[in-house]
Amino acid sequence: MPKPFDKLTATAAPIMRSNIDTDVIIRIERLVGNSIRGTLGKWAFGSLRYLPDGSENPEFILNREPYREAEILVTGPNFGCGSSREGAVWSLQERGIRAIIGSGFGDIFFANCFQNGILPIIVDKAVVDSLAADIEATQGAGKVSIDLEAQSIVSPSGKQHSFDIDPRRREGLLKGLDEVALTLQRDNEIHAFQAADRTARPWIHSTRTSA
Amino acid sequence: MQKTGRTMLAKIWDQHVIARLSEDTDLLHIDRHLLHDLGGSRGLLDLKSRGLKVHNPELTFATPDHALSTAPGRAGTSKIGLELLAALRVETSASGITLFDVDQPGQGIVHVIGPELGLSLPGATIVCGDSHTCTHGGLGALAFGIGSSELTHVLATQALIQRRPKTLRARFEGKLPLGVTAKDMILALIGHIGAAGGTGYAVEYAGSAIRELPIEGRLTICNLSIELGAKMGMVAPDEKTFEFLRGRPYAPKGEMWDLAVKAWRELPSDADAVFDREVVIDVTKIIPQVTWGISPEHVIGVDGKIPDPKSVDDPARRAAIETALEYMGLQGGAPIAGTPVDWVFIGSCTNSRLSDLRAAAEVARGRKVAAGVRAWVVPGSENVKRDAVAEGLDKIFVEAGFEWREPGCSMCLAANGEVVAPGQRSVSTSNRNFVGRQGPRARTHLASPASAAASAIAGAIADVRMMGR
Ligand code: SF4
Numbered sequence: 001m002p003k004p005f006d007k008l009t010a011t012a013a014p015i016m017r018s019n020i021d022t023d024v025i026i027r028i029e030r031l032v033g034n035s036i037r038g039t040l041g042k043w044a045f046g047s048l049r050y051l052p053d054g055s056e057n058p059e060f061i062l063n064r065e066p067y068r069e070a071e072i073l074v075t076g077p078n079f080g081c082g083s084s085r086e087g088a089v090w091s092l093q094e095r096g097i098r099a100i101i102g103s104g105f106g107d108i109f110f111a112n113c114f115q116n117g118i119l120p121i122i123v124d125k126a127v128v129d130s131l132a133a134d135i136e137a138t139q140g141a142g143k144v145s146i147d148l149e150a151q152s153i154v155s156p157s158g159k160q161h162s163f164d165i166d167p168r169r170r171e172g173l174l175k176g177l178d179e180v181a182l183t184l185q186r187d188n189e190i191h192a193f194q195a196a197d198r199t200a201r202p203w204i205h206s207t208r209t210s211a
Numbered sequence: 212m213q214k215t216g217r218t219m220l221a222k223i224w225d226q227h228v229i230a231r232l233s234e235d236t237d238l239l240h241i242d243r244h245l246l247h248d249l250g251g252s253r254g255l256l257d258l259k260s261r262g263l264k265v266h267n268p269e270l271t272f273a274t275p276d277h278a279l280s281t282a283p284g285r286a287g288t289s290k291i292g293l294e295l296l297a298a299l300r301v302e303t304s305a306s307g308i309t310l311f312d313v314d315q316p317g318q319g320i321v322h323v324i325g326p327e328l329g330l331s332l333p334g335a336t337i338v339c340g341d342s343h344t345c346t347h348g349g350l351g352a353l354a355f356g357i358g359s360s361e362l363t364h365v366l367a368t369q370a371l372i373q374r375r376p377k378t379l380r381a382r383f384e385g386k387l388p389l390g391v392t393a394k395d396m397i398l399a400l401i402g403h404i405g406a407a408g409g410t411g412y413a414v415e416y417a418g419s420a421i422r423e424l425p426i427e428g429r430l431t432i433c434n435l436s437i438e439l440g441a442k443m444g445m446v447a448p449d450e451k452t453f454e455f456l457r458g459r460p461y462a463p464k465g466e467m468w469d470l471a472v473k474a475w476r477e478l479p480s481d482a483d484a485v486f487d488r489e490v491v492i493d494v495t496k497i498i499p500q501v502t503w504g505i506s507p508e509h510v511i512g513v514d515g516k517i518p519d520p521k522s523v524d525d526p527a528r529r530a531a532i533e534t535a536l537e538y539m540g541l542q543g544g545a546p547i548a549g550t551p552v553d554w555v556f557i558g559s560c561t562n563s564r565l566s567d568l569r570a571a572a573e574v575a576r577g578r579k580v581a582a583g584v585r586a587w588v589v590p591g592s593e594n595v596k597r598d599a600v601a602e603g604l605d606k607i608f609v610e611a612g613f614e615w616r617e618p619g620c621s622m623c624l625a626a627n628g629e630v631v632a633p634g635q636r637s638v639s640t641s642n643r644n645f646v647g648r649q650g651p652r653a654r655t656h657l658a659s660p661a662s663a664a665a666s667a668i669a670g671a672i673a674d675v676r677m678m679g680r
Contacts, residue, residue, distance in 0.1 A: 016527075017531070017534070018527070018531060019406050019407070019506045019508075021506075021643070021645045023643065023645040023646065023647060023648050024645065024646050024647070027647060027651075028624050028625065028626040029625070029626060031249070031626075032249065032278055032289075032291050032292065032295065032626050033291045034252060034253050034256060034294075034295070034298060047646055047647050047651065052633070052651075052652070078406060078407040078410065078440065081407065081410075081440060082342065082437070082438075082645060083341075083342050083624075083643075084340060084341055084342040084356040084357060084358050085358075086358035086359035087359075089358070104407055104410055105410075106440065107376075107410060107411060107440070107441075107442045108342055108355075108356055108357070108358060108437075108442055111357075111358060111361065112358035112359075112360065112361075115358060115360035115361065116360070166233075166235075166236070166374065167233065168232060168236055179360075179364055179372060180261070180263070180363060180364050180367050180368065183238060183364065183367075183368045183370055183372065184263075184367065184368060186229070186230055186238065187368070189229050189230050189238075190229055190238075190240070190266070190368060190369060190370055193229045193240055194240070194267075194369075197240065201226075201334075201471075201474065202463075202470070203332070203463035203467045203468075203470065203471040204242045204270075204332070204335060205270070206463075206467070207269050207270065207330075207461060
């Protein structure tokens with residue numbers, strides 16, 4: 001069940017390269033196995049964070065103070081594109097990230113964020129650029145505030161930006177709702193649908209007999 | 212309000228709504244849920260830990276593909292890969308889920324076996340914990356990838372909460388030139404509208420060139436929808452679709468078949484349906500495509516030049532090209548053809564079906580892989596493998612110096628010990644040229660099976676049209 005999200009004031013790190021895919025966020029070999037949760041934080045952005053010899057790349061933003069403590073990412077276009085691996089979100093979460101602000105995200109990554117109580121915010125690219133510039137002007141010392149209830153972001157220099165969000169998803173995050181439990185409350189509707197559909201489209205449901 | 216026609220997306224979507232949750236979000240019934248070795252047992256264990264049962268095991272199917280070695284005898288499978296395989300066996304059997312196991316007909320890359328077995332059907336909703344589930348849209352299904360949490364949700368409820376996407380129609384018009392394939396068509400579209408061009412959309416591929424394509428080509432087209440940013444891509448079912456499906460093990464039979472076909476004929480978008488966005492591609496202008504960078508949108512014709520950052524004014528774009536060229540070890544402004552390669556990989560859910568292997572074998576026949584190049588052919592499924600062997604394709608490849616492997620994902624994602632070494636260059640028929648996708652610091656060029664085979668022979672990125680066949 002996801003942790004509720006309402007307000008957050010935290011260090012934010014701009015990672016502005018476009019098309020950062022989920023393979024770059026977490027390499028697949030870190031995700032092979034059934035007991036990987038809790039091991040992923042140190043591998044988030046592994047190929048950017050570490051040099052080939054395994055030492056930290058001092059140039060990568062999350063290896064620099066104060067960005068090392070960032071709980072918010074400000075990202076370039078199409079962040080989280082590519083693979084559906086939810087491990088990408090888990091690795092960011094285990095790294096301490098709670099919100100991501102960008103001009104656009106991979107569709108599946110975007111959905112996976114909500115499932116884990118991470119708030120992805122879509123705003124115009126101009127807003128992303130202005131936020132990033134504001135953060136860099138304070139060398140990361142200035143914090144960014146996010147208020148989900150009010151749907152607003154406040155930059156380190158005090159600039160306020162509003163954002164849109166699907167009301168259902170907003171409520172889900174605010175309350176930390178468990179979608180599986182909610183859907184199971186509609187189990188009678190699911191069964192009713194299936195009963196009617198068995199008549200309408202029998203070929204969908206009779207997978208055992210036609211084989 | 213004026214009544215307009217409906218899109219195929221709307222028709223399929225509306226047929227699956229169990230409950231309307233908000234203006235644009237519905238609880239959808241899921242007709243087919245496919246599990247694989249990386250996430251399948253994890254999902255089933257997650258369900259168990261919540262004290263829940265699989266809602267409809269008869270609509271759920273599993274196969275190992277990602278973490279399995281494709282070496283003969285599966286010899287190279289890692290300890291953890293074997294554990295995942297064992298867990299998939301135990302958990303699917305405990306839940307009554309059909310598993311297509313290693314060496315059995317039916318095993319293979321999940322997006323190859325769904326259509327091949329007739330599990331994937333027109334008008335069906337199909338999900339899998341894998342972003343290339345869009346592949347199945349080639350049969351006129353509404354198919355998309357989901358994350359681990361959604362996977363658990365589907366196991367528990369056979370339903371999924373989804374927001375209705377916008378619609379984009381990509382029309383490919385004209386007659387495809389010789390040497391140009393479905394892979395080149397879709398790469399050209401990605402190059403045209405970008406890797407985020409389809410984000411938030413369900414794409415319908417249409418036009419005369421799509422109608423002409425055999426089903427396997429349509430599957431290839433839909434496979435790369437996610438590389439366009441779209442999690443769903445589809446092609447309207449037609450007579451070719453029905454002929455492809457007829458007689459497949461899980462396709463409906465007898466009266467049920469007739470009923471199904473009747474319903475499937477209603478699925479195509481109405482002539483007056485309105486799409487949120489339309490793109491038209493003239494396929495007569497497409498030449499074989501090859502990627503030069505680290506995103507599928509970094510793509511050019513094989514006779515083209517690698518972009519030169521010096522000639523780009525926009526600083527962000529220039530920096531992006533520089534980053535890509537540095538990673539790829541390429542010079543801006545140089546021709547892409549002739550770039551020496553170390554590896555060739557023919558396989559993956561994009562291009563590992565029988566027609567792909569035939570196209571590659573046609574180029575390889577009677578020729579030799581260049582010295583210093585390692586070239587692999589990895590059939591997409593056990594059935595593809597058997598069919599290819601029956602036609603003698605394996606012999607053509609082996610005689611030409613290719614390695615013939617067991618079915619699986621292999622070097623497409625390098626989760627099975629099969630990697631391109633750091634700094635090495637590969638021409639791959641797969642779908643992602645991301646940083647490190649085929650192994651840390653591996654350099655990937657995406658291309659069609661024919662282009663990949665031509666590059667293996669030439670030892671360098673090659674234009675298959677110059678190979679004289
Ligand atoms: S072949 Fe590659 S893209 Fe396709 S399912 Fe396997 S790993 Fe994913």
